Amino acid sequence: MPVHLDPPVAGDMLAIPGVRMGVAQAGIRKANRTDLTVFLLDEGSVVGAVFTQNRYAAAPVQVCREHLSAGHAVRAMVINTGNANAGTGESGLAHARQTCVATALALGLRHEQVLPFSTGVIMEPLPLDRLLAGLPRALESAALASGASGAQWLAAAEGIMTTDTVPKAASRQFSLGGCTVSASGIAKGAGMIRPNMATMLGFLATDACVAPHLMNALARRLADVSFNRVTVDGDTSTNDSFVVVATGQAGNTAVSDLDSPDGQILLAALTPLAQQLAHAIVRDGEGATKFITVRVESGGSSAECLQVAYAVAHSPLVKTAFFACDPNLGRILAAVGYAGIADLDATRIELHLGDVHVVTAGGRHPDYREEDGQRVMKEAEILVRIGLGRGTAVETVWTCDFSHDYVTINADYRS
DSSP states (O other), X not given: OOSSOOOOOGGGSOOOTTEEEEEEOOOSSSTTSOOEEEEXXXXXXXXXXXXXXXXXXXXXXHHHHHHHHHTOOOOEEEEEEEEOOOSOHHHHHHHHHHHHHHHHHHHTOOGGGEEEEEEEETTSOOOHHHHHHHHHHHHHHHHTOSSOOHHHHHHHHHHTOSSOSSOEEEEEEEEETTEEEEEEEEEEOSSSOOSSOOOOEEEEEEOOOBOGGGHHHHHHHHHHTTGGGBOSSSOOOSSOEEEEXXXXXXXXXXXXXXXXXXXXXHHHXXXXXXXXXXXXXXXXXXXXXXXXXXXXXXXXXXXXXXXHHHHHHHOHHHHHHHHHTOOOTHHHHHHHHTSSOTTOOGGGOEEEETTEEEEETTEEOTTOOXXXXXXXXXXXXXEEEEEOSSOSEEEEEEEEOOOHHHHHHHHTTTO
16 A cells, blocks of 8 residues: 555646646557546647656657657647557657657647657557557547546546556646646656656646746756655666646746746745655555655765765665664665765764664764664654765655565566
């Protein structure tokens, strides 16, 4: 079961003027499941995106980059689950492009105005015939809607799931320039999750008016404090994509600078939404029983804080200890030590587990008792605080534990 993660409710999701969605059962990998989702964007919408840093980027990621660099306004997105279309060579690229061509022909668009996304099993050919056969039903589903209702957002969240146990969706409303602005987002991912756009897909839409040249920067700023700060297993996917859409229909004066007062309001409103979706991925991590916040403080730089945080968050020994509620906390110190800070002074390390001071001046705190550490480790949500004694930088990463179920899920993934 996910860690303190309730399924979203359609009534809590906000419609975004200028966005419509449709879903269909295409049988891409399994019959009788929704596995094809389309987003239709009104004219005037602007898009920004960030993608996986894995050099083995999937075919749809490559095509998305091509289409975005062409400079044409994005009007549609097509997402399939069950097959990642990664490691598929030239035929995979051809299939991603054919998906865009077919969608564009149906909608009267240029093929560069369509972005394709895939998630699922790597190195298997995309069953293009099934995708194309299901596409008209997904488009019809979207066309029947006058706007993206809460039910549509929930259906889309369900339609992009793979090993997720619950759909991930969230909304919020805020004021910008005297106008009421709405934002809604969905995400998927439970395994193969590691910072730097990790298998994760995220789609966030708002009716705010944002200058087109800001959209990639907006997507990057949001990803860097949300999706790029979560890790389940340390594996960076070939397909990670995070897309931000602004339809411009809220009526506010266009945000033209993210560091302006309106830009800061926009970031302040969208950041918690992106973080909520990112946290949902960790809470629903494959086999997860605990949600763990790793906060590294008093670092010499943000980069070294993140080095330490990731070393701890990725350590199988640390993660299995948390699953077992075993306060074998020397494993955390070992991860700090091998994180790669060449001049780290171990005698300045401090470690807190929840409200328990475990390590001071690099050694066991004289008041630390193992039963206190175990008490904290039995909780479903745990804060690990590590002090480096090197400066004022602070960074946070969110992760989960490793359970028996993680092995079972991934051993049986293709069965």
